[in-house]
Amino acid sequence: MLGRGAARALGALRGVRGGAPPARSLGLSRRLLSFEKVLDKDHSLPKPCWGKDMRRLFDQFTKKCEDGSWIQLASYEQISAQRSQDFSAFIHAYFPSASEVINKEKLSQAQLFTRGFEDGMGFEYVMFYNKAEKRIVCVFQGGPHLQGMPGFFHGGATATIIDATVGMNAIVSGGIVMTANLNINFKSPIPLCSTVLINSQLDKIEGRKLFVSCKVQSIDGKILYTEATSLFIMLEPKKKKYDLKEAVLNPLPA
Numbered sequence: 001m002l003g004r005g006a007a008r009a010l011g012a013l014r015g016v017r018g019g020a021p022p023a024r025s026l027g028l029s030r031r032l033l034s035f036e037k038v039l040d041k042d043h044s045l046p047k048p049c050w051g052k053d054m055r056r057l058f059d060q061f062t063k064k065c066e067d068g069s070w071i072q073l074a075s076y077e078q079i080s081a082q083r084s085q086d087f088s089a090f091i092h093a094y095f096p097s098a099s100e101v102i103n104k105e106k107l108s109q110a111q112l113f114t115r116g117f118e119d120g121m122g123f124e125y126v127m128f129y130n131k132a133e134k135r136i137v138c139v140f141q142g143g144p145h146l147q148g149m150p151g152f153f154h155g156g157a158t159a160t161i162i163d164a165t166v167g168m169n170a171i172v173s174g175g176i177v178m179t180a181n182l183n184i185n186f187k188s189p190i191p192l193c194s195t196v197l198i199n200s201q202l203d204k205i206e207g208r209k210l211f212v213s214c215k216v217q218s219i220d221g222k223i224l225y226t227e228a229t230s231l232f233i234m235l236e237p238k239k240k241k242y243d244l245k246e247a248v249l250n251p252l253p254a
């Protein structure tokens with residue numbers, strides 16, 4: 001087994017961390033002009049807007065990463081400039097008729113939906129992956145701009161973070177996949193600005209189909225807020241194969 005220092009060094013190379021976040025990833029390395037977009041900011045590292053529950057769970061799971069059974073998944077707004085071009089090219093070749101209607105000018109403003117909010121206002125989350133157990137746990141702190149019923153999360157926001165979690169579980173197992181079906185049972189409303197745990201499990205793979213389920217629970221496990229099952233379909237590479245699994249497991253800064 002690797003010593004802690006060696007594991008950390010390897011983790012840093014792979015974009016997977018077990019130790020304290022590097023200053024550059026926290027955005028401390030240089031002053032930013034207000035209009036600059038920080039594409040290389042890893043949103044899955046602690047930020048001042050994280051509450052104590054989110055921070056405590058981050059520390060707990062980071063500790064579990066030390067023996068290599070869990071890995072923390074980095075999260076950039078874009079996979080990397082080069083990789084996102086390759087990814088777009090693959091998707092556009094796959095859906096050529098849809099690509100014809102996409103506004104190319106607007107495309108330059110595109111960003112990952114869950115990372116498009118001001119820090120602390122929307123989706124704050126970090127995911128941890130256990131390969132042996134085929135699980136991904138997402139620690140999620142939703143912000144005030146995700147309100148639906150007064151004081152509670154919008155069901156669409158809950159669906160979004162569920163899709164992101166089960167989707168990531170499908171990606172690490174199947175590469176490029178798309179959500180074909182997402183079935184959600186809302187059992188109890190989630191208090192706005194609370195931190196919850198999303199536990200997802202890859203249930204089975206049948207050919208191109210990946211079945212992933214999840215539960216959204218309070219951090220003490222006492223309240224089951226939401227349950228979901230999903231079906232993802234692996235896209236069959238027609239032209240050029242793009243390795244999305246590699247890109248999310250070993251991300252490069254943009």
Ligand SMILES: CCCCC/C=C\C/C=C\C/C=C\C/C=C\CCCC(=O)SCCNC(=O)CCNC(=O)[C@H](O)C(C)(C)COP(=O)(O)OP(=O)(O)OC[C@H]1O[C@@H](n2cnc3c(N)ncnc32)[C@H](O)[C@@H]1OP(=O)(O)O
Nearest residue numbers: 163164165167168177178179180181209231233235236248
């Ligand atoms: C997940 C990728 C996200 C990429 C994100 C970008 C960057 C990555 C960085 C970080 C990622 C982080 C997190 C991930 C985030 C979020 C996840 C978001 C995911 C989405 O937001 S994604 C948008 C919504 N999604 C769509 O927009 C799909 C529209 N749809 C289609 O594009 C097609 O529908 C497609 C491609 C799904 C399948 O089409 P196809 O032609 O390849 O395959 P076909 O139809 O032949 O189906 C093959 C077999 O699946 C069965 N089957 C199909 N659909 C079924 C259903 N609904 N129920 C039951 N069975 C079904 C058939 O019955 C057949 O079964 P059989 O072989 O047994 O006959």
